[in-house]
Amino acid sequence: MVRFLSRKSVSLLAAALAATLLPPTAHGKTEPTTIARVSEAPGTVTLDSAGYSVSVRTDGQLALTTRRSGRTVLATGPDALRFRSGGTWQHATRLTDWRWRNGVLTLTADTTLPGAQVEARLTPAPDRYQLDWDVTGTEADELGLTYDLSSAGHWYGHGETGTPAGGPYTDQPWPLDAGQVDQEDFSAASYQMVDPFWFTASSAGLYVDTGDTMDVSLNAGGDGLGRFTVESGTTYKATVFVESTPRAVYRDYIGIVGKPRQSDATYEQYAKPLWNSWAQFYTKVDQDKILDYATDLHDNGLEGHTVQLDDKWESNYGNMTFDPKAYPDPRAMSDRIHDLGYDFGLWVTLWINLDSTNYRYAADHDYLLRDAADPTKPCTVTWWNGTAGIVDLANPEAKAWYQSTLRKLMDTYRVDGLKFDTRFFDDNCAGRDGHTRTDYQRLGSELADSYDLQGAGIRVHWGRSAHESGFVIRQIDKGTGWNSLKASVTQNLALSTIGYPFVETDMIGGSLGQPAPTKEVLVRWAQSASYMPLMYASTSPVDTIDPTTGQKVDYDEETVALYREAIARHERLAPYIWDQVRHTLRTGDPIVRPLFFDFPRDRASYTVADQWMLGPAVLAAPNLTSAPSRDIHLPPGTWYDVNHGRTIKGPTTLTSYPTPLAVTPAFVNLRAEGADRALRALR
Structure with missing residues (x-):
């Protein structure tokens, strides 16, 4: 029968602990260290480490509260450690025993399922602790942590969000708790760019170390809770960061997953x-x-540097041959684009439709991923262009065949680079020879890295290879309205701060098959993108086709002029942006980042969703609405208003700053590194 340790036992344990924490000197004496210690008081067991503490409730339902300098920075919510067994959700209840041994605090708790227990292990380290836990006495198929979101202030991270308001296409809440996030397919195989990392305004952070699919919700249904569930019964492994600033938490995370070793864009x-x-x-x-x-x-x-031909050039998806009816002379087409001064690129995918010539060949040669339920047959997946198999990159022969087909295509038609679309793995498929989802992300990264991606980047995530590859990250498709323009900004903030610094918005003006963007949305989007690391364009400001009607939409000369001005501004900023790219390769720091990364003591910055820092010197505040003016928050510092040629002392809020269509508000922090170069570009 398990029981609490007596006071006497605690005292003896503390004495033994002190001995273990006092390493002998050369003379056999001891000297104090500041590793960690554990103490018990009525109702709690507390782990004290350098700079933070973790209190565990002993007189009620199991709960963990993390404090820094005496202030709560993260606390679990109801059903803190929960698990599913036999199709029913259960959770840890009363703590029944604990022990501190070899630098690990082990907790044992009863659960709502008779005969089942939870064992959790807390391993402290400077500015973080490891939280690992298991269920014993029953078979569990899902394990989850629950946090009270309000205990940590606002929440950030995650990546592209699924929300009932249209995320990630037209909605990306910033902070996350300002909306409702609910994603059941949160995984390395997801098409959405996500990582199992979250950080908070209180400078806490959470990283879940798993290769399994997760079910993640933050404030779903307005419940104020963060639920981080792994769809597996194996050990739940989490790292909780306890830092002094959100940027420090980000850097801790990058220390685990890696920083870019290169930039794939020139x-x-x-x-x-x-x-x-x-x-x-x-x-x-x-x-x-x-x-x-x-x-x-x-x-x-x-x-522009490239004109890229996207979807629907192939005779059938996966054939890697041009449709002769639509493209009678593709080499002449490529040559003409080159003559105009652009490189030529093509959209490609590893998904081979069942009606393509290559499908039968690939299936017969075992070049396709196999079905998870029946590994004797190829896996088939349904996507927006039909039903397909996926080239298995873990098969060296399949990879060689696919690449030789690409090389022949590129050499024949003078193709300079490629835009890889769709995914490299699907959860309906089985990995070859034990390869996991994250292994396929790595294999996809290695494949894509051998081609010029032309600034279109790629959508790989969730693993060291994705972070270290240094790909440009393009967002998931956006709509064509104001809400999508706003989402493109907050999504870049989210992607940048989970470790993908080379971001661009979705195609300027949106690409979700909605009515063509209005003049105002198109211009404002171009202005916003001019203050991002890269500009990803499609809708022409000359004229376009409305996909909902098939009718031509003509824009006016002002649209062209303002779009052209945004391109010119971005090109003038390029030397400054390139400096930030090189800085990122040294440090892993994001280029586009929220104001509070640079000004952590400026509390007003934590809820600003329509401004950002581009490196340390440039604050971008473009108008993302149809209003004739906007409010602008300036953090502490001396700021140069590039539109009015004036200097402003922060912190301050500029109310009703006029924003006629030709004006893109931006400010230079005169005391920041790179200010001189930014001023030369923007004055």
């Missing part, structure tokens, strides 16, 4: 836009249309 790809055909034409594209598009861009002085 200086020119940072300096000029990529023009992609998707939102301009969707799948109703052909050789004449793409050439007219490129010619219009060129003739209107709309600079």
Whole structure:
């Protein structure tokens, strides 16, 4: 029968602990250290480590409260440690025993399921502790942590969010607790860019170390709780960070998952836009249309480094051959685009439709991922273009075949680079020879890294290879309205602060098949993107096609001029942006970041969702609405208003700052590194 340790036992344990924490000197004496200690008081057992403490409730339902300098920075909520067994959710209840041995605090608790117990282990380290736990006495198939969101202030991180308000396409709450997040397919195989990392305004953080699918909710249904559930019964492994600033938490996380070792984009790809055909034409594209598009861009002085032909150039998905009816002479098309001064790129995927010529060949040669339920047959997946198999990158022969097909295509038609779409794995499929979801992310990263991605980047995440590869990260498709423009900004803040610094918004103007963007949305989006690391463009400010009606939409000369001005501003900022890229390669710091990363004591910055820092010197505050003005928050410092040529002392709020369509509010922190270069670009 388990029981609490007596006072006498605690005293003896403390004495033994003191001996273990006092290492012998060369003379056999001891000297104090500051590792950690455990004490018991009525109702609690407390682990004290350098800079923080963790209190465990002993007189009621199991609960953990983390404090720094005596202030609560993170606390569990109801059903703190929960698990599913036999299809029913259970949770830990009363603490029944604890022990401190070899630097690990082990907790044992009863549960709501008779005969089942939870054993949790807390291992302290400077500015963090490991929290691992298991269920004994029953078979569990899901384990989850529950936190009280309000205990830590506002929450950030996560990546692209699923929300009932349209996330991640038209809604990305910032902070996360300002909306409702609910994602049942939160995993390395998800098409959405996500990582199991969250951080808070209280400078706490949570990293769940798993390769399994998670079910994550934050304030779902307005319940004020964060639930982080792993769909597995194996040991739940979490790291809780306890730091002095949110940026320090971010750096701790990067220390685990790695920082970029390179940037896959070149200086020119940072300096000029990529023009992609998707939102301009969707799948109703052909050789004449793409050439007219490129010619219009060129003739209107709309600079760019590449024109990329997106979806619907193939005869069938996976054939890797041009549709001869739509593209009678693809080499001549490529040559003409080059003559206009652009590189030429193509959209590709590893998903091979069942009606393509290559499918039968790939299936017969065992080049496709196998079905998880029946590994004797290829896995089939349904996507927006039909039903397909997926090339198995863990099979060296399959990878070699796929790459040789790509090389022949690129050499024949003078293709300079590729936009890889869809995913490299699906949860309906089985990994080859024990390969996991994260292994396929690594294999996909290695494949993509051998090609010029032309600033279109790639969507790989959740693992060291994804972080270290240094890919440009393009967002998931956005709508064409104001809500999507706002979501494109907050989503970049989220992606940047989970370790993907080379971000761009979705295609300027959106790409979700909604009515063509209005002039105002298109211009404001271009202005916003000009203050991002890269510009990813599609909808032409000359004219476009409304996908909902099939009708041509003509924009006016002012639209072209303002779009062209945004491109020019971004190109002038390129030397400053390139400095930030090189800084990121040294430190892992995000380029686009929330104001509070640079000004952690400025409490007003923690809820600003429509401004950001571009490196340390540039504060961008473009108008993301149809209003004629906006309020702008300036943190502490001396700021130069680039639109009015004046100096402003912060912290302050500029109310009703006028924003006619030609004005993009931005400010330079005159005392920040890089201020001189930013001023030269923006004055």
